[in-house]
Amino acid sequence: MAVQFTAAGKEREMLNKKNEKRSFLVINPYGIGDVLFTTPVIRNLKDRFPDSKVYYLCNKRTEFILKNNPLIEKIFIYDRDDSIALSKRSKFAWLRYFTGFVGEIRREKIDVAFDFSLNTYFGFISFLSGIRDRYGLDYKERCVFLNHKLILESFSKKHVARYYLDLLTEFGIEPKEAGLEVYCGAKSIEWADAFVKKNGISGLVVGIAPMGGESWGSKSYLKRWPPEKFAELINVLIEDFNAKVFLFAGSNEEQDILSIKGRLNHPDKCYEFLGCSFEDVIALVDKCSLFIGNDTGLLRFADALKKKIIAFFGPVDENVYGMFPFAGERHQYMTNNIDCRPCYNDFRLNECVSGTECLKGISVDQVIESVKKLLKNDTGAKK
Numbered sequence: 304m305a306v307q308f309t310a311a312g313k314e315r316e317m318l319n320k321k322n323e324k325r326s327f328l329v330i331n332p333y334g335i336g337d338v339l340f341t342t343p344v345i346r347n348l349k350d351r352f353p354d355s356k357v358y359y360l361c362n363k364r365t366e367f368i369l370k371n372n373p374l375i376e377k378i379f380i381y382d383r384d385d386s387i388a389l390s391k392r393s394k395f396a397w398l399r400y401f402t403g404f405v406g407e408i409r410r411e412k413i414d415v416a417f418d419f420s421l422n423t424y425f426g427f428i429s430f431l432s433g434i435r436d437r438y439g440l441d442y443k444e445r446c447v448f449l450n451h452k453l454i455l456e457s458f459s460k461k462h463v464a465r466y467y468l469d470l471l472t473e474f475g476i477e478p479k480e481a482g483l484e485v486y487c488g489a490k491s492i493e494w495a496d497a498f499v500k501k502n503g504i505s506g507l508v509v510g511i512a513p514m515g516g517e518s519w520g521s522k523s524y525l526k527r528w529p530p531e532k533f534a535e536l537i538n539v540l541i542e543d544f545n546a547k548v549f550l551f552a553g554s555n556e557e558q559d560i561l562s563i564k565g566r567l568n569h570p571d572k573c574y575e576f577l578g579c580s581f582e583d584v585i586a587l588v589d590k591c592s593l594f595i596g597n598d599t600g601l602l603r604f605a606d607a608l609k610k611k612i613i614a615f616f617g618p619v620d621e622n623v624y625g626m627f628p629f630a631g632e633r634h635q636y637m638t639n640n641i642d643c644r645p646c647y648n649d650f651r652l653n654e655c656v657s658g659t660e661c662l663k664g665i666s667v668d669q670v671i672e673s674v675k676k677l678l679k680n681d682t683g684a685k686k
Contacts, residue, residue, distance in 0.1 A: 325352065328408070328416040328434060330360040330425050332381065334518055335581075335600030336624065338365045339607060340464040341419060342372075343481035343627070344471060349374045351476050358413060360425065367581045371486035379408055383424070408432040417470050421455065423447055438470045457649040459620070464627045483607035483627055487585040495586035502574070507546045507678070510591035510610075511537065513563060514556045515599030525655055526598050528615045528637070528662050530559060534566035535667045536595070541569045544674070549587055551601055554578025593677060595670070598624065606634075611677045613637060613670060617661040618652065620645040635673040639664035 327348055331341050338361055345357055356376040359369050363382045369375055381404060390397035409432045416429040418439035426448035429437050441452040453469055468478040498504075513533040516523030540546040552560045554577050564570050576587060585604050588594060594605035595613040605612050606626045611633045614625060626634045638644070644661040646653040 325354060326356045326358065326376075326411065326413045326415070328358045328360060328379075328413045328429060328432075329419070330416060330429065330439075331365075331419040332360065332362050332383065332425060333365075333420075335365060335368065336603050337419070337463075338368050339483045339485060339600075339603045340462075340627065341417075341467055342484040342607070343464055343478070344417060344467050345372070345374050346481040346484065347468070347471055347476060347478045350479065350481075356411075358408075358411060360408075360428075367487075368485055371488050371582075372484065373486070374484075377411070379404070381428070404428075405431045408434075415474070417467075417474075418446065418449060419467055421445065436474075438474055440466060440470070458623050459648070460622070462623055462625070462627050462629075480628060482609070483603060485585055485604055485607035487582040487589075491580070491582040491586040492589075494583060495590055498587075499590055504547050504574075504590075507544055507593070508549060508591045509540055509544075509546045510549045510551060510588050510594040510596070510601075510605065512551045512594075512596030512599050512601040514552045514559055515597045515601065517553065519652070522652060525618050525652075525659055526615075526662075528597060528665060530563050531566065532665075532667055534563045536670055537563070537573060538566075538568050539667065539671055540674070541567075541572045543671075544678070546572075548573040549591060550575040551579075551584060551587075551596075552577055593674070595674075602626070609633070613673050613677070615662060615665065617644060617659060618646045618655070620647070633677065635677060637665045637670055637673065 329341055329345060331338050348355060348357055357374055358377050358379065359375050360379045360381060361369060363380050366378055366380055369378050386397065389400060405428060413434050415436045416434045416438065418426055418429060418437060421440055421442040422445045426437060426439060426446050430448040436451060437449045438451040439446050439449040440455040441449060442455045446452060451473055453473055458466060471478045511533065513530055514527065516526035519526060537548050540548060550560060550573055557577055560575050560577060564573060564575065567573055584601065588601065588604045589608050591610055593611045596602050597615050598619050602612060602614050612626060613635045615637045616625065621636045621638065625636060639661050641657055641661055643657055646655065
């Protein structure tokens with residue numbers, strides 16, 4: 304059993320007392336997907352308590368996801384790597400920074416924290432910040448400063464976002480179905496509009512993320528469908544579906560993108576975006592009708608923007624970390640279910656014994672069939 308309710312569930316207050324609580328702190332110090340998976344929690348809180356204030360504690364790398372979200376009152380940015388570096392330089396400077404950070408949260412007089420960090424540190428921050436009710440997922444008994452806990456053994460069998468929503472049930476709210484949400488600023492929207500207009504882009508626009516997996520470091524290749532297959536796919540999209548293609552990658556992946564473009568028959572119909580700001584990427588993804596990519600943060604942008612998606616999943620379980628909530632009319636997973644997948648389980652990546660056959664075994668023809676299925680009611684493709 305992956306999750307178990309503790310005695311905290313028996314201590315729920317009466318609903319009228321819950322209605323007195325008007326401020327919440329959501330804590331998730333991790334990556335793009337992790338933060339986006341908490342947005343259904345925010346939506347449920349604001350729908351249930353329209354006059355409440357929702358605060359968020361994240362790291363500086365994910366602030367962009369939240370800063371334009373109209374449901375969030377204020378963001379507290381805490382980067383643990385910076386904190387550790389500061390403490391090595393000066394213990395006094397670190398203590399001054401830490402107490403100032405805690406004091407900033409404490410001044411807001413927040414009623415309830417929902418802590419998705421799975422560790423002691425951030426529960427300690429919410430405790431010091433004077434937050435009386437602290438809810439969270441307790442992994443390996445690390446969350447000693449939480450007073451309302453769900454015991455977590457691992458993320459398995461169901462989506463991470465549903466584990467997060469379980470905390471609302473523990474709080475006394477029956478969560479409603481809600482998707483991911485992401486927003487970008489007006490400047491990025493204007494820039495994307497101008498780019499599309501300048502280049503005369505119309506009809507079917509397909510976004511493609513052929514790289515990704517940076518958080519896995521040297522193991523990032525394990526998440527990637529072969530680039531030569533992406534090139535073949537792009538050729539078919541352009542020639543048979545009359546598509547324009549937006550190709551997304553990081554600035555350090557330029558050679559990989561050049562390799563893909565070098566295999567294209569019509570490179571003029573493929574626009575690459577290397578190292579763009581994430582806000583600009585979000586605005587560009589919003590221009591796409593269809594998004595195709597590896598298991599990356601960009602997939603979650605497309606999902607939050609309600610795009611049609613074809614997603615490649617190899618070592619990671621798509622039922623746990625995939626699109627949310629899954630909708631067959633706009634989501635297609637490309638998998639090759641060999642015996643050893645998924646090999647990422649219980650927060651650990653096992654050694655690959657198949658030579659990434661879980662991804663290499665997916666053919667371009669299989670992807671094209673999924674494209675046809677998702678676009679069957681769309682215009683823009685050749686007849």
